[in-house]
Amino acid sequence: MRLLEFDGKKIFRKYGIPVPEGKFLETAGDVEKEAAALSYPCIFKAQMLSGGRGKAGLIQKVSSFEEAKKAGQQIFAQENVRGILAEELVPIHRELFAAVALDRKLAVPVFMFTAQGGMEVESLPAEAMVRAPFADGAGWNFHRFLDLLLPLGLRGKILVQTAAILRNLGRLFFEEDALSVEINPLTVSGEEKVLALDAKVTLDDGALFRHPAWREMKSFGLEAGEGLEREAKNARLSYVSIPGGSVGVIAGGAGLGMATMDAVFLQGGKPGAFIDIGGGVAEESMAEAVRIARQTEGIKGLLINVFGGINNCRIMARGIVRDLKRQGTRRVPLVVKTRGHFQEEGWAILEGNQVPVVKFGTTEEAVKLLLSLLDERKGN
Amino acid sequence: MAILIQRDTRIIIQGITGSQGALHTALSLEYGVKVVGGVVPGRGGESVHGVPVFDSVKQAMEKEKVDGSLILVPPSAAKEAAFEALENRVPLTVMVAENVPVHDTLRIRQLAKTLKLRFIGPNTIGIISPGKTKMGIMPGFLYREGAVGIVSRSGTLTHEVASNLSLREIGQSTCVGIGGDPVVGMNFIEALDLFREDPETKAVVMIGEIGGTAEEDAAVYAKETGFPKPIFAFIAGQAAPPGKRMGHAGAILEKGARSAREKMDFLSAQGIRVAGKVEDLIAFCTPFA
Numbered sequence: 001m002r003l004l005e006f007d008g009k010k011i012f013r014k015y016g017i018p019v020p021e022g023k024f025l026e027t028a029g030d031v032e033k034e035a036a037a038l039s040y041p042c043i044f045k046a047q048m049l050s051g052g053r054g055k056a057g058l059i060q061k062v063s064s065f066e067e068a069k070k071a072g073q074q075i076f077a078q079e080n081v082r083g084i085l086a087e088e089l090v091p092i093h094r095e096l097f098a099a100v101a102l103d104r105k106l107a108v109p110v111f112m113f114t115a116q117g118g119m120e121v122e123s124l125p126a127e128a129m130v131r132a133p134f135a136d137g138a139g140w141n142f143h144r145f146l147d148l149l150l151p152l153g154l155r156g157k158i159l160v161q162t163a164a165i166l167r168n169l170g171r172l173f174f175e176e177d178a179l180s181v182e183i184n185p186l187t188v189s190g191e192e193k194v195l196a197l198d199a200k201v202t203l204d205d206g207a208l209f210r211h212p213a214w215r216e217m218k219s220f221g222l223e224a225g226e227g228l229e230r231e232a233k234n235a236r237l238s239y240v241s242i243p244g245g246s247v248g249v250i251a252g253g254a255g256l257g258m259a260t261m262d263a264v265f266l267q268g269g270k271p272g273a274f275i276d277i278g279g280g281v282a283e284e285s286m287a288e289a290v291r292i293a294r295q296t297e298g299i300k301g302l303l304i305n306v307f308g309g310i311n312n313c314r315i316m317a318r319g320i321v322r323d324l325k326r327q328g329t330r331r332v333p334l335v336v337k338t339r340g341h342f343q344e345e346g347w348a349i350l351e352g353n354q355v356p357v358v359k360f361g362t363t364e365e366a367v368k369l370l371l372s373l374l375d376e377r378k379g380n
Numbered sequence: 381m382a383i384l385i386q387r388d389t390r391i392i393i394q395g396i397t398g399s400q401g402a403l404h405t406a407l408s409l410e411y412g413v414k415v416v417g418g419v420v421p422g423r424g425g426e427s428v429h430g431v432p433v434f435d436s437v438k439q440a441m442e443k444e445k446v447d448g449s450l451i452l453v454p455p456s457a458a459k460e461a462a463f464e465a466l467e468n469r470v471p472l473t474v475m476v477a478e479n480v481p482v483h484d485t486l487r488i489r490q491l492a493k494t495l496k497l498r499f500i501g502p503n504t505i506g507i508i509s510p511g512k513t514k515m516g517i518m519p520g521f522l523y524r525e526g527a528v529g530i531v532s533r534s535g536t537l538t539h540e541v542a543s544n545l546s547l548r549e550i551g552q553s554t555c556v557g558i559g560g561d562p563v564v565g566m567n568f569i570e571a572l573d574l575f576r577e578d579p580e581t582k583a584v585v586m587i588g589e590i591g592g593t594a595e596e597d598a599a600v601y602a603k604e605t606g607f608p609k610p611i612f613a614f615i616a617g618q619a620a621p622p623g624k625r626m627g628h629a630g631a632i633l634e635k636g637a638r639s640a641r642e643k644m645d646f647l648s649a650q651g652i653r654v655a656g657k658v659e660d661l662i663a664f665c666t667p668f669a
Binding site for chain 1: 400407444455456469476478479480481483484485489490505517518519522532533535536537539540541545560562563564587589590591592593594597613614616617618619620621624625626640656657658660662
């Protein structure tokens with residue numbers, strides 16, 4: 001789960017990472033109501049998950065009540081804006097960068113820091129960035145961070161504040177089950193005060209069970225999107241729609257799903273929806289998978305490629321048929337390739353409902369069968 | 381031979397009284413797996429399909445010789461269960477659950493490394509040495525005994541490839557699902573090292589996907605160490621749209637990462653024979669039937 005800046009900064013405060021004073025304005029009405037009480041000049045920052053806010057005019061300096069109202073209207077007119085964070089203007093003396101992220105290659109968390117923060121941090125030469133393996137980071141004491149910063153020339157009050165912020169950021173990473181945390185820029189203000197001007201935090205959805213407070217955040221559920229995406233999320237399905245495609249792929253497992261999409265593509269079809277049903281799927285979720293795939297814009301036919309491993313062929317077949325019954329006589333063409341646990345029962349249910357079943361054939365054969373069914377339909 | 385698990389491997393199942401635990405105990409027994417016990421705290425003294433249930437791994441190990449533990453508990457209980465198996469020095473632990481918190485996997489992985497024990501998963505189908513035994517949730521009848529080793533990041537693609545081979549009488553020595561998460565225990569390289577030493581394995585199929593560089597690292601390692609058997613690879617995700625997380629797994633085409641096509645080219649350059657489509661693996665493996 002990626003967090004809005006505003007939620008990220010709330011967590012920063014909890015861990016003693018200083019951030020500018022700010023007020024969250026959720027609607028254009030809030031701007032009208034609160035604008036008189038703000039102190040100017042201040043910064044209006046659109047709260048949204050996508051990046052590139054600066055370039056899109058979604059971060060604006062406002063100097064008066066009138067400007068605030070105008071900026072508020074402009075920002076709320078944009079799509080996917082979840083609010084405005086109105087923050088005090090911090091004079092930027094120097095920009096640093098700090099992050100903790102998972103290094104997949106080493107399979108350990110890595111600490112990253114550079115004294116050259118700001119917009120172009122991604123294009124910095126590798127040697128300008130300190131990278132420290134951080135697997136044991138939860139146990140790092142203050143001096144470890146000091147010794148990381150000293151070679152970079154940080155001294156005095158700035159050194160001590162920055163080391164404390166890094167230690168707190170490390171604690172946050174472990175205690176909050178974060179997948180990545182990033183402060184860019186970490187700013188040194190005119191009065192030699194170090195503060196996080198931005199907050200990019202991604203939390204591990206898998207750890208939601210031990211962080212009930214996450215549900216209270218504005219960011220919770222934002223990634224689920226709207227419409228079919230949200231319905232898929234509710235049914236615990238992983239769903240991606242691909243504009244311009246016409247074949248819906250439903251698979252158990254990401255690898256098989258992608259391989260099935262690849263097969264559609266290699267046979268000249270265009271994948272338009274991808275659903276991974278995951279493990280231990282229930283009949284109702286399977287029915288939802290079929291419905292969501294067929295209701296995706298542009299979908300003309302479905303290829304269902306599922307195994308009975310951690311799933312059960314009988315339950316999946318029942319789910320498919322449940323949605324077919326909802327469709328009535330105008331069924332979307334579909335081919336089901338399924339084998340594994342309880343395959344005989346699953347096949348019987350599908351065949352009893354006139355569903356073409358690929359039992360021993362390959363994925364390629366299943367794709368060819370579906371594409372020929374679609375061609376026939378086009379011919380008629 | 382086969383790797384990791386043999387006919388006489390004795391396993392326990394942690395979480396044996398749950399719905400998945402009980403079902404896969406029955407299916408494992410049917411396959412001939414030596415399931416010598418189950419572990420569920422508070423349920424000691426019961427039995428599941430004739431298998432005795434113990435309150436703790438330690439208690440099970442006092443009664444029975446245990447070579448491995450198959451963990452079939454939900455993700456919220458996964459870390460505790462894995463730590464229990466590892467701290468009791470169970471030589472091989474397999475964790476099936478998906479959606480295990482990454483920080484938990486990191487800690488489990490660390491402990492397994494420190495104690496020099498094998499940990500496989502999470503988000504895996506497990507391991508099978510067809511015709512001998514299995515430690516996992518795969519349908520045994522899709523797999524057939526033979527000479528091809530399989531190591532895979534994707535569970536259901538392993539079913540797919542193995543069943544394609546089995547239906548054409550091309551058997552497998554051992555199939556290892558290493559798990560689809562961004563961080564897992566055993567990796568491709570460790571599995572390749574085991575296949576290297578196994579006389580029964582004549583060729584290895586490596587099944588990968590977009591995301592990360594595990595396949596590339598394994599390819600470089602195989603080349604540098606002169607891997608003595610042919611390696612065939614398939615990479616899923618040629619048609620995946622960039623930036624989207626495809627499924628529950630770690631499969632995402634990240635900024636700066638290799639696309640499926642680039643991964644395939646990289647593997648080819650290391651001397652690995654790469655399948656353009658998953659069915660190509662059938663032809664590649666036919667000489668090893």
